[in-house]
Amino acid sequence: MEVVQAGPRTIQGTIRLDRTGGLAFPQHELTADGSLVAGLGRNSFLWIFLGPGRRVRLVDGVEWKIKTATLGRFLVPVVRSDRGTVAFAGPLHAKRSYGVTGKDFAYNVVPQSRVGWRGAGLWALRRHDTDVAIIDSHRRLIDAAEPIPTAAALLAFTVLAHGVPGEAALMPTRD
Numbered sequence: 001m002e003v004v005q006a007g008p009r010t011i012q013g014t015i016r017l018d019r020t021g022g023l024a025f026p027q028h029e030l031t032a033d034g035s036l037v038a039g040l041g042r043n044s045f046l047w048i049f050l051g052p053g054r055r056v057r058l059v060d061g062v063e064w065k066i067k068t069a070t071l072g073r074f075l076v077p078v079v080r081s082d083r084g085t086v087a088f089a090g091p092l093h094a095k096r097s098y099g100v101t102g103k104d105f106a107y108n109v110v111p112q113s114r115v116g117w118r119g120a121g122l123w124a125l126r127r128h129d130t131d132v133a134i135i136d137s138h139r140r141l142i143d144a145a146e147p148i149p150t151a152a153a154l155l156a157f158t159v160l161a162h163g164v165p166g167e168a169a170l171m172p173t174r175d
Contacts, residue, residue, distance in 0.1 A: 009058065010147035011037055015133075017140040017157050025055060030153070037150060045162045049075055056154065064151070066158055075165045077158045079151040087151035091164045098159045100125075100152045107148070109135070109156050125156060135160065 013033035017040075020029055026039030041047075041055035048054050053067035056079070064086060069078045071090050078088040087102035089109075098109040105127075112122040112134070125133035125148065133144040137160040142153055 009150040011150055011153060012144050012147040015142040015144060015153055026057070030150070038154075040154075043161065048077060048158065048162065049165060053080075054158075058150070064154075066154060077155055077162075077164075079154060087149065087155055089155040089159050089164070096163070098156075098164070100155045100159075102149060102151055105149050105152060107132070107152055107156075109159060123156075123160060125152070137161075 011032040015030065015032045015037075018029050018031065020026055020039075025041050027042055028040040029036060030038040030040060036059055038059065039057045043054060044051070048066055049068045053065035056064040056066060058064070062081065065080050066077055067080055068075045069085070069088060070076070071088070074091060076088055076090040079086040087100060087105075089098050089100045091097070092099050092108060092110075096111060100107045100109060108124075108126045110124050110126060112124050121136060121138050123135040123137060124131045125135060125142070125144075132146050133142050133148055135142050135156055140157065142148075142156065144153075
């Protein structure tokens with residue numbers, strides 16, 4: 001999987017993923033501090049992991065798709081452009097902890113509270129040991145203290161909504 005450079009597409013501040021409604025494209029909008037960053041198509045596990053992918057159109061007209069690739073035995077979400085893979089996400093060493101990686105960046109998405117039936121509400125986007133953003137998965141909101149790549153924000157929302165198929169196998173069993 002060749003990873004292409006994401007370019008200067010970074011966003012900062014309060015990043016929201018809002019539903020616009022309707023059946024036509026876009027069905028969701030990604031905004032940063034109130035200004036539109038991207039329009040997104042249908043957010044469905046089946047479309048992303050088994051179907052044609054989730055369509056993303058950035059404000060400057062560039063088109064991406066959130067699709068699936070294989071990483072070992074896992075199906076992981078990737079952001080692809082017509083030039084190649086921009087970024088991908090995958091499971092870390094424990095259930096419900098993820099890595100988001102591109103050519104110029106690498107982050108961890110880890111829960112800030114207990115992961116239970118309803119799931120953790122607050123997550124941290126970390127670079128090394130530093131929290132660069134706080135993610136509220138229930139309100140679909142990222143509060144970024146410093147610029148983060150748009151692809152990283154999209155993949156963080158994707159893995160928090162759908163997870164990675166097969167990640168439960170990472171947990172130890174009682175044998």
